[in-house]
Amino acid sequence: MKKTIAAALIGLAGLVAGAAQAQTVNVLDRIKQRGFLTCGVHTGLPGFGYQNDQGQWLGLDVDLCRAVAAAIFDDPTKIRFVQTTTPTRFIVVQTGDVDMLSRNATYTMSRDTGMGMAWPVINFFDGQGFIVRKSLGVTSVKGLNGATICVTQGTTTELNLADYFRANNLKYEVVSFKTNEEGVKAFEAGRCDSFTTDSSGLAAERLKFANPNDFVILPELISREPLGPAVRRGDENFTAVVRWAHYAMLNAEDMGVTRANVDQLKASSTSPEIRRLLGLDGKFGEALGLPNDWAYRIIKHVGNYGEAFDRNVGAGSRLGLPRGLNALWSQGGQQYPYPIR
Numbered sequence: 001m002k003k004t005i006a007a008a009l010i011g012l013a014g015l016v017a018g019a020a021q022a023q024t025v026n027v028l029d030r031i032k033q034r035g036f037l038t039c040g041v042h043t044g045l046p047g048f049g050y051q052n053d054q055g056q057w058l059g060l061d062v063d064l065c066r067a068v069a070a071a072i073f074d075d076p077t078k079i080r081f082v083q084t085t086t087p088t089r090f091i092v093v094q095t096g097d098v099d100m101l102s103r104n105a106t107y108t109m110s111r112d113t114g115m116g117m118a119w120p121v122i123n124f125f126d127g128q129g130f131i132v133r134k135s136l137g138v139t140s141v142k143g144l145n146g147a148t149i150c151v152t153q154g155t156t157t158e159l160n161l162a163d164y165f166r167a168n169n170l171k172y173e174v175v176s177f178k179t180n181e182e183g184v185k186a187f188e189a190g191r192c193d194s195f196t197t198d199s200s201g202l203a204a205e206r207l208k209f210a211n212p213n214d215f216v217i218l219p220e221l222i223s224r225e226p227l228g229p230a231v232r233r234g235d236e237n238f239t240a241v242v243r244w245a246h247y248a249m250l251n252a253e254d255m256g257v258t259r260a261n262v263d264q265l266k267a268s269s270t271s272p273e274i275r276r277l278l279g280l281d282g283k284f285g286e287a288l289g290l291p292n293d294w295a296y297r298i299i300k301h302v303g304n305y306g307e308a309f310d311r312n313v314g315a316g317s318r319l320g321l322p323r324g325l326n327a328l329w330s331q332g333g334q335q336y337p338y339p340i341r
């Protein structure tokens, strides 16, 4: 009798374990078997996630996907990019259609805790801003009292807009759109007095206007928008792979390791920190299921964070954004390279 119960219990435990196993897919193993990473990106946001004339994906958010692919495959092109709009971006993460989303998605408590997703890291600290036509003569957000404002649905943007205008007793009329494209077009066509989104998004969208100089981005930011990649909740290891891909790029910047000097440093550096970063000392990749030169691969193919920032959105790009909050912590910013040790 006892034996039967014990056997039944073992059988049950096996069933439960089996079910749990079926649910907890090891994302990194799946990516390795498939031979490429799947990455959810924007439909087209200059500087962050967009395709050039040759159909090649570029941008700071795209580079984080390239860093993950480089760490896994030593090849930043082993990626299938999936374009997502604001309404579809989280669904593709929840269903597992993409391994990671890397597309100006704000990390908030409800998204982090109630939607089956996790934000491994923040790759761009931002805030919400407003753009207006210069001819409107408005110089601050408070000057938008009574204005018509275009916004994208399903964003933190529309929630912050409501909060800010209510809290400051400002009247406004909102016109909301399913996609950014529609909202921006409506604004450019004069249907709204202002368009609002993350300030990085405004700078990027302005580049698409026929006459960018007719528009001005107002100086205030009305919210905090920590933007970062999102993954499906429940795979701590893959979450760590994405997190440390970004930290490797920050560490490299902090230590002065660049795409150009990484091979030379690999051959001759005696700095213990650099040697650990490049996989010469220690076995830091192993615990993640990656080779020990995982960070070397990232730096070799994608560069450090400062290099990626400059060429995509910073001084070396058409956007020309200042480092601001995205400077290293040692330069007064928020980007902090956690130690590899």
Ligand SMILES: N[C@@H](CCC(=O)N[C@@H](CS)C(=O)NCC(=O)O)C(=O)O
Pocket: 042, 043, 045, 084, 085, 086, 087, 104, 105, 106, 152, 154, 155, 156, 157, 178, 179, 180, 181, 197, 198, 201, 202, 225, 227
């Ligand atoms: N960071 C905000 C806003 C992000 C967002 O979706 N912004 C718009 C404006 S840049 C967008 O990406 N729209 C693209 C689309 O819907 O195709 C959020 O996560 O809710």
